[in-house]
Amino acid sequence: MNDKQSKSSQYKAAGVDIDLAHDLLSKVKEKMRSATRPEMLAPIGGFGGMFQLDLSAYDKPVMVSSIDGVGTKLMVARMARQYDGIGHDIVNHCIDDIIVQGAEPLYFMDYMGTGRLQSPSYEQIVGGIADACSQQNVALLGGETAEMPGMYGDDIDVVGCITGIAEKEQIYDGSKIAPGDVMVGLQSSGLHTNGYSLARKILFEQCGYDVNECPDNLNESIADLLLKPHVSYWPALKNARTRDIQINGIAHITGGGWYDNLQRVLPKGVGVECRADALQVPAIMELLRDKGGIDAEEMYRVFNMGMGMAWFLPREHADAALDACHSADINAAVAGEVVESEGSEVRVRGL
Numbered sequence: 315m316n317d318k319q320s321k322s323s324q325y326k327a328a329g330v331d332i333d334l335a336h337d338l339l340s341k342v343k344e345k346m347r348s349a350t351r352p353e354m355l356a357p358i359g360g361f362g363g364m365f366q367l368d369l370s371a372y373d374k375p376v377m378v379s380s381i382d383g384v385g386t387k388l389m390v391a392r393m394a395r396q397y398d399g400i401g402h403d404i405v406n407h408c409i410d411d412i413i414v415q416g417a418e419p420l421y422f423m424d425y426m427g428t429g430r431l432q433s434p435s436y437e438q439i440v441g442g443i444a445d446a447c448s449q450q451n452v453a454l455l456g457g458e459t460a461e462m463p464g465m466y467g468d469d470i471d472v473v474g475c476i477t478g479i480a481e482k483e484q485i486y487d488g489s490k491i492a493p494g495d496v497m498v499g500l501q502s503s504g505l506h507t508n509g510y511s512l513a514r515k516i517l518f519e520q521c522g523y524d525v526n527e528c529p530d531n532l533n534e535s536i537a538d539l540l541l542k543p544h545v546s547y548w549p550a551l552k553n554a555r556t557r558d559i560q561i562n563g564i565a566h567i568t569g570g571g572w573y574d575n576l577q578r579v580l581p582k583g584v585g586v587e588c589r590a591d592a593l594q595v596p597a598i599m600e601l602l603r604d605k606g607g608i609d610a611e612e613m614y615r616v617f618n619m620g621m622g623m624a625w626f627l628p629r630e631h632a633d634a635a636l637d638a639c640h641s642a643d644i645n646a647a648v649a650g651e652v653v654e655s656e657g658s659e660v661r662v663r664g665l
Contacts, residue, residue, distance in 0.1 A: 329463025334431055339459075342441045349447035349454035351420070363455030365421050367479065374482035378417035380408050381475040386510040387541070388470055393525045394537035397435045400472060401442020406546035407507050407568070408476035409450055410623060413551050414564040414579075416486045417478030422447050424457040425473040429466035431459070439472060450546055452476070488563035488579035491626045491652055495562060497576075497586055498635050499649030500550060502622030504542035504596045508569040509617045513540065513598070516606040532597055539598040545644065547623045553638035554625075561635075563626040567618040574615065576624060576660045585655025586626075590664035592649035593620040610665035621649060 325332060347357065355364035369375050384403050391397045409419045424443050426436070436459070447454040505513060517523045517536055525537045532539070554561060563579040576586055599617050602608065613619060627635055632648055639646035 329430065330461045331431060334433075335459065335461065338431065338433055338436045339440075341437050342444060345441050345444035345448075346454055349444045349452065351451065351453040354421070354453045354455065360456070363421065363423065365453065365455060367420070372479070372481055376417075376480045376482050376485065377477060378412045378415050378480055379475065379477045380411040381473065382407055382411060382507075383471065383473045384507055386514065387505075387507055388472060389514065390510065390525065390537065390540045392435075392468070392470065394541065395435075396537055396541055397438035398442055399541050399543035400439050401444070402446040402543035403507050404472050404474040405443055405446035405450065405452070405476075406544040408474045409452070409546050409548050410544070410566045411568075412476055412478045413548050414486060414566050414623070415480060416484050416564075417480040419450060419452045419476055419478040419548060421453040421455040422474060422476045423455050424475075425460070425471075426457070427460045427462060427466055427471045427473075429461070429463050429468055431461045432468075435470065439470070443474070446546070450548055486561060486564050486579075488626070489581050490562040491579065491581055491584055492562070493584060493652050493654045494629060495626050495652040496629050496632050496648050497588065497650035497652065498625040498627065498632060498639070498646055499593050499621040500547055500623040500625070500639055501545075501593050501645035501647075502567070502596065502618045502620055503545050504539060504598050506544040506568070506618060506622055510540070512606070512608075512616055513602055516602055521605050529601060532601070534597070539596075539601070542596075542598075545622050547644065549642035550639040550644045550646070553641050554635055557634060557638055559627065559631050559634050559638060561625050561627050561631075565624045565626075567621050567623060571613075571615040571617055572619065572621065572662060573611075573660045577658050579626070580652075580658040580660075582658065583654060583656065585653050585657070585659040585661070586650045587653055588650040588660065588662045589648075590614070590619070590662050592647045593645070595620045611662075614662050614665070624649070626652060
């Protein structure tokens with residue numbers, strides 16, 4: 315055994331397998347190569363990602379960035395040994411966080427930390443990230459996989475950081491939202507990436523469900539219901555922008571549900587009257603409400619309740635906005651009206 319092999323073997327004995335990391339990476343490199351844009355100067359794998367942005371198309375360009383994680387949805391994925399959607403979750407969540415300000419997503423970088431690198435979870439997660447980036451025309455600029463025995467155990471943590479660009483005069487900041495506007499709600503696929511601590515407590519601790527069980531005559535297992543990937547609403551927004559639909563503000567419905575996230579974009583003196591029946595509530599949320607005995611108002615504060623994103627716009631643009639969503643295969647409906655309100659109150663009718 316030469317000195318290099320000896321050192322590698324000692325590192326492996328300490329819990330870090332460099333050779334396995336290289337082998338697993340080689341399995342997803344082809345997918346990673348497809349997640350690119352012309353502005354990307356070097357292939358993934360360098361010490362730093364390089365992206366040459368042509369600013370000549372902008373008068374006052376503003377860079378918009380966001381960083382987030384998948385949270386304890388990863389614990390459900392581990393229970394089910396089903397990681398295919400996790401990469402889509404982190405990419406699409408980050409995209410939705412910056413498009414609410416009018417930014418076009420440009421490039422994405424990821425971090426995956428684990429106590430022990432394993433297959434096929436690694437390929438499924440990283441491959442999913444590459445697929446999601448490719449589908450949304452986002453460059454996968456780089457990433458980091460950290461194998462740290464003694465810190466994570468068998469757990470996995472996934473974090474993503476995205477950067478986009480917006481024209482300063484076209485940023486959505488909510489300041490133009492006014493009484494008389496309508497709120498168009500865009501359908502979610504399920505929990506997306508929020509509320510999993512409560513969902514796990516109800517389903518696994520209180521109800522004792524197995525992750526592969528199909529409860530109450532539902533056609534899908536607990537795993538399938540909980541692991542539906544986060545929707546990217548970028549295709550719908552691109553449609554709206556190309557059709558010159560006036561949008562006065564956008565909210566991404568994440569942690570905090572309808573109440574907290576809608577209020578974040580409402581200007582002073584403006585509130586919104588929401589309709590609880592405008593969009594279909596996903597089956598997983600109905601199950602959680604029934605089995606957990608959760609108060610209706612708390613359900614709308616914790617979960618997205620079927621609305622993953624909300625657009626605020628003049629009433630005369632509502633039909634065009636709905637068509638822009640439907641053309642991107644995203645269900646949408648007028649889910650509320652903007653009204654005068656001293657405290658920027660969010661009220662949900664029909665609970």
